[in-house]
Amino acid sequence: MFPVIDFHCDLLSYLVNVPGADALNSEAIGCALPNLKAGDVKLQVLAVFTATNAGSVENASKQFDAYEQLCTNYKDWVYDAAKDLKIKNNDKTALVPAIENASGILEEDEPLDLCFERLDAILNRFNRLLYITITHHTENRFGGGNFSDKGLKDDGKQLLKYLDGKQIAVDLSHTSDLMAFDILNTIDQSKLDIPIIASHSNMRAICDHPRNLPDELIEELKRRNGFAGVNFVRAFLDNDNDKVIYDHIAYAKDKNLPLVFGADFFSTSQLNDPARIPYFFKSLSNAGQYPHILEEMQDREFTEEDCYQLAFDNASKWLVSQGFVFE
């Protein structure tokens, strides 16, 4: 019905960390390649996700290798769009890499210079990194994650200075509120040229969770030509009712916040937090369901234009502003 662009999934982490992982196993992870095809996903951002712990850099490096192998070994399904920034109008899914947690490029006890050497090497190898989510749930050397109350640290400031003018967005999806505002203030004070997004975050006014965006950050995203990606994880939508996803979408529309998909599909096979099982509602558990979601939007208060903006248009306009070309 509508072509789709999605800004966040953890396919690479699944491929590297789950024994027997298979990119074509549509039951094992919501963003398996057949699901992306079924959902008419024209572009999928693949995050290199690591937690903050020893071995994070090695694990991230394996995920970058997995990105390259996907593009080489699954040519019938996907292609790399980071090299030439061209998104083709065909039945394959364009891929672009991103980093979720800067611990993947620098461990807690390493010299800071290594971080920039590694980023230079990543840019040399892949040409483009779409965004960096600087922290994850916890605090790291760069600043405070969404479950911490810490702000931006000195290493985080140095990282922002490195990112100036490099067309790598900073993703606020896993910052503490303090960290988010510290990042924005540093960008303003030092006049840094860094795009700001929230790749996979819902609305805190609808679901009061630290992973979701407070109204003040919604205003900042709008002011800075950013967007938010609607997240399908049950804990960030509503623990009981899958239909609350439409309330998040409606709230963003009321606030004039450009919304895209950032479904956040990950493998749940190694996760066992009883409070979070199931991690996804069945109706929102794989990329093949985008068309049904967009249909249901039209059965509700949304227009066809609203659906097109969410599925594709908001994302494609932002990508064009970042130098991508839609052919």
Ligand SMILES: [Zn+2]
């Ligand atoms: Zn995440």
